[in-house]
Amino acid sequence: MNTPTLVWSALRRRKARTLFTFLSVVVAFVLFSVLAAVRQGMLGQLTFSVAERLETNNKISQGSPLPVSYYDKIVTVPGVTAVTYLNGFQGYFKDPRDRLQVLVFSPTFLQVYREATLPPAQMHAWLTDRQGVIVGPALVRRMGWKVGETIPIQSKVPQKDGSTTWYFHLDGIYHADLPAAYQSFFVAHYRYFNEGVANPRLQNIVFQYIERITDPRDATAIASAIDGLFKNSSPQTLTQSEAAETISYIRQFGDVSAMVIYVGIAVFFSLLLIISNTLAQSVQERTAEFAILRGLGFERGWLARLVLQESLLLIVSGAVLGLALGYEVTRLLYPSVGNILQTFALTWGAAGLGILLSIVFALLAGLVPVQRITRLRVAEALRKS
Amino acid sequence: MASVIAADSQNRALVSLRGVTKLYQRGSETVEVLKRLDLEVPRGDFLALMGPSGSGKTTLMNILGGLDRPSAGEVLVGGQPIHRLSERALSAWRARHIGFVFQTYHLLPLLTAAQNVELPLMLTRFKAAERRKRAQVALALVGMEAHAGQKPTELSGGQEQRVGIARAIVSDPTVLLCDEPTGDLDRTAGDEILELLQLLNREHGKTILMVTHDPHAAAKARRTLYMNKGVLGEKPEA
Numbered sequence: 093m094n095t096p097t098l099v100w101s102a103l104r105r106r107k108a109r110t111l112f113t114f115l116s117v118v119v120a121f122v123l124f125s126v127l128a129a130v131r132q133g134m135l136g137q138l139t140f141s142v143a144e145r146l147e148t149n150n151k152i153s154q155g156s157p158l159p160v161s162y163y164d165k166i167v168t169v170p171g172v173t174a175v176t177y178l179n180g181f182q183g184y185f186k187d188p189r190d191r192l193q194v195l196v197f198s199p200t201f202l203q204v205y206r207e208a209t210l211p212p213a214q215m216h217a218w219l220t221d222r223q224g225v226i227v228g229p230a231l232v233r234r235m236g237w238k239v240g241e242t243i244p245i246q247s248k249v250p251q252k253d254g255s256t257t258w259y260f261h262l263d264g265i266y267h268a269d270l271p272a273a274y275q276s277f278f279v280a281h282y283r284y285f286n287e288g289v290a291n292p293r294l295q296n297i298v299f300q301y302i303e304r305i306t307d308p309r310d311a312t313a314i315a316s317a318i319d320g321l322f323k324n325s326s327p328q329t330l331t332q333s334e335a336a337e338t339i340s341y342i343r344q345f346g347d348v349s350a351m352v353i354y355v356g357i358a359v360f361f362s363l364l365l366i367i368s369n370t371l372a373q374s375v376q377e378r379t380a381e382f383a384i385l386r387g388l389g390f391e392r393g394w395l396a397r398l399v400l401q402e403s404l405l406l407i408v409s410g411a412v413l414g415l416a417l418g419y420e421v422t423r424l425l426y427p428s429v430g431n432i433l434q435t436f437a438l439t440w441g442a443a444g445l446g447i448l449l450s451i452v453f454a455l456l457a458g459l460v461p462v463q464r465i466t467r468l469r470v471a472e473a474l475r476k477s
Numbered sequence: 478m479a480s481v482i483a484a485d486s487q488n489r490a491l492v493s494l495r496g497v498t499k500l501y502q503r504g505s506e507t508v509e510v511l512k513r514l515d516l517e518v519p520r521g522d523f524l525a526l527m528g529p530s531g532s533g534k535t536t537l538m539n540i541l542g543g544l545d546r547p548s549a550g551e552v553l554v555g556g557q558p559i560h561r562l563s564e565r566a567l568s569a570w571r572a573r574h575i576g577f578v579f580q581t582y583h584l585l586p587l588l589t590a591a592q593n594v595e596l597p598l599m600l601t602r603f604k605a606a607e608r609r610k611r612a613q614v615a616l617a618l619v620g621m622e623a624h625a626g627q628k629p630t631e632l633s634g635g636q637e638q639r640v641g642i643a644r645a646i647v648s649d650p651t652v653l654l655c656d657e658p659t660g661d662l663d664r665t666a667g668d669e670i671l672e673l674l675q676l677l678n679r680e681h682g683k684t685i686l687m688v689t690h691d692p693h694a695a696a697k698a699r700r701t702l703y704m705n706k707g708v709l710g711e712k713p714e715a
């Protein structure tokens with residue numbers, strides 16, 4: 093017999109209650125994981141944003157296209173060092189479940205997105221290959237591709253010859269020190285798509301221009317200079333810094349996420365109150381047992397530690413399981429929220445914080461019971477039972 | 478006022494109470510539950526304590542066992558004034574010197590008989606194997622070795638009380654304090670417990686104080702004292 097036996101026997105005393113408490117802890121920490129992932133998702137958007145980048149969208153509606161002809165004017169704006177633009181379409185590789193987004197950029201892509209690097213030979217290959225594509229390492233791994241391979245992508249967008257299969261050459265794999273969501277891009281050439289696509293309404297349009305500027309302090313001036321160019325054109329443009337863009341993007345659903353977080357925190361703390369109350373109740377029920385132990389010569393501190401160990405075992409193990417499940421839950425949720433919150437994930441840091449929180453909670457939850465034990469009047473407690 | 482009540486004045490008393498008073502506050506009223514008690518219990522004694530309900534028997538046992546403190550007076554056990562000990566020192570002292578046996582046994586319900594008996598040894602330096610061995614010996618002494626693995630709910634009242642006694646003697650305490658040990662048992666089971674206490678007293682030299690309401694039980698002790706309204710006497714009050 094040893095202390096763990098005693099702790100364990102205390103927890104087995106009321107199996108259903110212990111299980112219920114344990115499950116509450118698990119649920120609380122699954123919730124914690126999801127909230128942490130949402131927060132990480134919102135943070136991630138901002139970290140990825142670079143102050144030296146501006147984005148030009150259709151002023152009326154962000155998703156609507158702009159003419160590709162705007163490019164020639166935008167590059168002339170002082171302070172703009174590089175401009176790229178993008179279009180794209182949905183497709184899949186062999187299996188319809190292996191869906192991917194084909195992004196087509198101007199060749200200046202790498203000058204604007206300097207976070208993405210690749211070996212000079214691969215860069216050269218891509219720049220000189222009309223059907224070339226550079227792909228993120230995660231996507232390459234998922235699809236099992238190799239550099240030099242020809243990749244057929246099935247889509248619903250027919251080419252001029254009627255074929256809906258687009259062929260790309262994998263010229264390079266870019267590297268970027270960015271979160272997982274940025275490791276799966278499929279970057280092909282705008283020209284290849286623009287010249288190949290059958291539908292004239294899909295030709296010569298872009299969804300966004302992205303500009304690289306020299307000095308972020310000039311961002312506002314440069315943005316209005318760009319928009320000024322198209323004041324009298326249709327459609328008009330709206331240029332924002334990438335950070336501002338991200339913030340306004342997040343704001344669209346930010347209020348909702350903030351509410352989710354607040355409600356989540358409230359639920360989390362209520363659960364903890366319930367758990368702490370359950371522990372206190374369990375100790376209360378065992379008043380006579382604690383009185384006996386005191387009678388046998390066990391000190392208050394010893395009994396207090398016993399209760400704290402009980403609380404720690406229950407809460408910290410529940411938290412570990414909750415975080416593990418939470419990790420799975422966030423992974424399962426990623427496909428549905430990943431396009432809004434690209435860095436939506438439970439990080440090690442957040443998990444560590446969760447464990448720390450659970451320890452603090454276990455100690456707090458043990459506080460009332462410990463106090464009860466310390467104040468226990470042994471003779472009276474024994475008399476009553 | 479009260480005379481010193483000793484069984485054998487040649488023997489140096491193992492337990493001695495001098496002028497022990499216990500006051501309880503009941504609302505605005507102060508009740509004197511023990512009134513300047515004097516008592517001497519020599520080593521090897523088996524003393525039965527009788528008296529009406531509410532006369533202060535349990536209060537006396539609690540003070541002797543260091544579970545409660547006297548409002549005034551001295552409590553010496555083996556020459557040590559325990560009323561002066563700090564809370565912490567008193568805990569250690571209880572573990573070393575006192576074995577409690579309760580009317581309602583007070584075994585921990587989720588531990589087996591053997592684990593219950595081993596409990597007090599967790600406060601000693603004995604290694605796990607030694608603790609287990611000693612618990613086994615104590616269980617054998619009370620005739621419960623065959624039930625070592627059973628939980629209290631799987632035992633009869635008499636068996637539970639045997640386990641309770643094994644727990645009380647396992648760390649070889651100086652004094653056994655039994656508060657109505659047969660109070661919840663029928664005559665047969667009660668007699669078995671009393672015989673066990675007699676055995677511990679006669680064969681193992683245990684000093685025992687036992688509270689009882691049953692004259693039949695008191696008759697098994699070496700002598701009987703009567704508590705009446707906080708005063709000890711050698712005869713029941715008329």
Ligand SMILES: Nc1ncnc2c1ncn2[C@@H]1O[C@H](COP(=O)(O)OP(=O)(O)OP(=O)(O)O)[C@@H](O)[C@H]1O
Pocket residue numbers: 472501502503510528529530531532533534535536537
């Ligand atoms: N904590 C307390 N506060 C106030 N009064 C108390 C307290 N504990 C005991 N008493 C009172 O002290 C008196 C003696 O109680 P005690 O339990 O010692 O009696 P007893 O002789 O053991 O009785 P019984 O035979 O019923 O067990 C009783 O009147 C009881 O109500």
Ligand SMILES: [Mg+2]
Pocket residue numbers: 534535536656
């Ligand atoms: Mg009593």
